[in-house]
Amino acid sequence: MTIKLPIGLSNRHIHLSQEDLNILFGENYQLTKAKALSQPGQYACDERVDIVGPKGTLKGVRVLGPVRKKTQVEISISDSFKLGVEPVVRNSGDIEGSPGAKIIGPKGELELKEGVIVAARHVHLHTSDGEKFGIKDGDIVNIKTEGVRAVIFKNVLARVGDTHALEVHVDIEEGNAAGVKNGDLVELIKEEVI
Incomplete structure (x- = not known):
């Protein structure tokens, strides 16, 4: 048979925890749904952030919802070269020991210790x-x-x-x-x- x-082709994006969403966009912030994605309950948001690595910046990276337990940045291998981070191929959610980056939003910024992956x-x-x-x-x-x-x-x-x-x-x-x-x-x- x-x-x-x-x-489906996945472009760079970020999943945020509620705690990190509050830092980047303001206290008790709620994501704005722009369009539904193929997986039930998943959606692209209007919100965007900048991801800053040792060598460069990815501007206007789209946030995907809903919020997750941990923040995770999903990039391509080419993006990893631009940022200057090691391209670590991982299954979604498997972020332990992965590179970090600075995340800049309209209301604040944070230093992500780990969570930048190339999604398997x-x-x-x-x-x-x-x-x-x-x-x-x-x-x-x-x-x-x-x-x-x-x-x-x-x-x-x-x-x-x-x-x-x-x-x-x-x-x-x-x-x-x-x-x-x-x-x-x-x-x-x-x-x-x-």
Whole structure:
């Protein structure tokens, strides 16, 4: 059975804790929803911040909501060179020992000790999709693209749960290198590809 999934390209963004949101935007600040994202309950916000590293600044980085327990900056490898931080590829939420950066908002700034990562590629599947395709949360799969720049993305983490919507997530650089755009269909391959 061929399994086709939509792909989404992720650009640089930041997830903020409520505590850090208050420092950057003011006490008891609430995020302003600009548009819904593909994953249920997730949204892009009107709010933006600047991320400052030892070598440079990323201006106007979009905040994604809702607030999280810990602040996390997701960038590309090229962004890491501009900032001057080590490009650490991690699963979302796995920020221990990752680089930090200064975050500047309209009302304040903070020094993030850790939390700047290059997000690892992953695929979201609703529980029913996981059952249908025989994939469990935490499985590692491969994703095959089509076209003149076709690639096979290996080491793709499966995230299976009731709050997930079917979509593969890669960063913008990976997507551009493979010649794919948001919504293109890609093939999920369960067995190891040599």
